[in-house]
Amino acid sequence: MTSPPPQPPETHEIRGRVYVVAEVDPVDPNGVRTTAVGTVLWLAAFVMLLPFVGRLKADDHLWWLWTCLAGFGLGLAGWDYCRRRRNRLLESSETSG
Secondary structure (H helix, E strand, O other): OOOOOOOOOEEEEEOOEEEEEOOOOOOOOOOHHHHHHHHHHHHHHHHHHHHHHHHHHHOOOOHHHHHHHHHHHHHHHHHHHHHHHHHHHHHHHHHHO
16 A cells, blocks of 8 residues: 655745745644743742842842742643643543543
């Protein structure tokens, strides 16, 4: 049995230039890894700013510290949401497939 002939790549013409659209799979389709990395980076920024609390307070930039803490907290919530969504999608695909 022979395989079907390859399809020509999809192209778009914009202002006289032709662009080829590449077929690329998403790096992190469920978002769990992306939110985990972002959450860890917010925590790292918070920890790195801790030694400078006095200077941040003197320069009226203490909000930087609390922004990092809020980013970490929201990241935890986002990570949990993405993890639960991934698990629900896996369960639904197992039951339907």
